[in-house]
Amino acid sequence: MRDTSQGQRHATLADEICDRIVADFISGNKVKAGQLLPSEKDLTETYSVSRVTIRAAIRSLHEHGVVRVRNGVGAVVLPQLSATSALTHQLDRLASLDTVAREAGKELQTEELEWVETVATPNVSTKLRLPVGDPVIAIRRCRALKSVRVAWMVDWLPAGLIEVSTLKSEFEGSVLDVLLNHDEFELSYADLEVVPVVLDSEISNRLNVDPGGPALYLDTVVFGAEVRPDVWGQIWLLPEHFRFSIRRRRQFPSR
Amino acid sequence: MRDTSQGQRHATLADEICDRIVADFISGNKVKAGQLLPSEKDLTETYSVSRVTIRAAIRSLHEHGVVRVRNGVGAVVLPQLSATSALTHQLDRLASLDTVAREAGKELQTEELEWVETVATPNVSTKLRLPVGDPVIAIRRCRALKSVRVAWMVDWLPAGLIEVSTLKSEFEGSVLDVLLNHDEFELSYADLEVVPVVLDSEISNRLNVDPGGPALYLDTVVFGAEVRPDVWGQIWLLPEHFRFSIRRRRQFPSR
DNA sequence: AAGTGGTCTAGACCACCTG
């Protein structure tokens, strides 16, 4: 991990350049959608890195649907995902709901927090790839925006993964954030499943709404350096407060 | 566009190598999850391309969550998204439901197909960024698996985009597939919004199920080379027949 | 110590697009 002048961690120089290009040209709309980034040659001078590194950075931006690269032309900035009043959650990004809210200038409160030390049921055992009966920790809570309940969350993790005292002291609403802040877990990706559900009375009670309405259930299994998952997160969200979006990219066969 | 020996189109050599690495090492489980791809040096020899190209290909695999790359170690293959009996739809992939079904060895039938030539309502106008009243084409139909209705789809496109006769003759259930097959549209990405809904009587009637159950509404705006979208697709899906998943990747600030 | 990825140099040639 290299540390940059901005005090941010980046695995490689190319990743850092990737972020800086976004920050310097795209986020602030300095280069608008449809316009070109500076040429690779110019960027090598701007950032004092080689063309190799610039190309790696631009390739990442391309893979993420931030630019399209046209031979003989340059890197065209694509329109950003449009924002709305609802909290926009980009589903391909491994970031907590809290982070998404914070970036939007909002704050998620935590209500009815419960810490439970228990053992893995068959369900939990499958998700965390642990033997049934192994000790696990469950963290349940409601989340609210300006005292309006918007989500019900349950996180599960193997009891041995992290000191409960550490977890509790660093917990500010998101288990994921605590683990992401600890480099030693090397959290790198998660598999998310999206399921539409109709609110049953159990969850509607917790969220103070009537049953029978729609909700989105997000099931996330988070992986670090190990083959075995580190956390299983379950979230039930009321759709009126969120917007779930993603940029789909054309991919060629078998990928 | 370069044509390869396999008759597939790839924008660049690195993209082709990317696919070939997946096909040769990952798809067939020749390198299992947790194991290493051959070194970059070996891969340059295997594919007779430079290290530059290999590195670009591996960077793409990394961005897509297919491998993790560790300095001093190599490219570790990550576990693939697990498959189930339901049709698994990777939400970040710009591919039609038909393509997903076909890859899973299933076939989606089309029922109650309607072609409508009409004009843009405010709704359509916003999505397609067209003036209200501009002529548009709507294609509505049910989709079924083994005669069980599983989805209701509506596609909208500007009337001038493609000859209706061409579209009709090449249509096999998916408007997206027709346009993807025409290179001149240069379809490259789409913005997807995911909304959980409760089935109302209109759609439940079309799908031959009771109202009040859950459904997933997918709203997709597809972009080609232009700033203006080429297609707006609406899909209502019954969740029991599908699985919607995505790999989330850690991203560093502001990206 | 040996192997791997990350980055760099200092060029080069090609294909592509625009003026």
Next chain:
DNA sequence: AGGTGGTCTAGACCACTTT
């Protein structure tokens, strides 16, 4: 014709991990 990206050469040095 000149600029851009795509690819290549033929090295090099560094940081990192494993043995």
